[in-house]
Amino acid sequence: MNLGRPKDLTKVEINEWAEGGQRVQRFKLEYMAGGAWKTILEGKTIGANFSQTFTPVKAQLVRLNILQSTAGPSIAEFSLK
Secondary structure (H helix, E strand, C coil), X not given: CEEEEEEEEEEEEEEECHHHXXXXXXXXXXXXXXXXXXXXXXXXXXXCCEEEEEEEEEEEEEEEEEEEECCCCCEEEEEEC
16 A cells, blocks of 8 residues: 555454454555565454554554465455554
């Protein structure tokens, strides 16, 4: 996700499509810094209402990297604050 300009980020909210069932089993939230992807946080499941604060980062490029899932992940909502 390109935020258009660097922004201070401290929280992510993700909603996995509930009717599809919880599929994500392992993921990383990452941002680009110095030409390399850096991990903001790692998790095992997302589910219907995932919300997590993290150590503040300044980032323009952010990605949700799904590392393991039972089927194709179905993310209904993704927001950064």
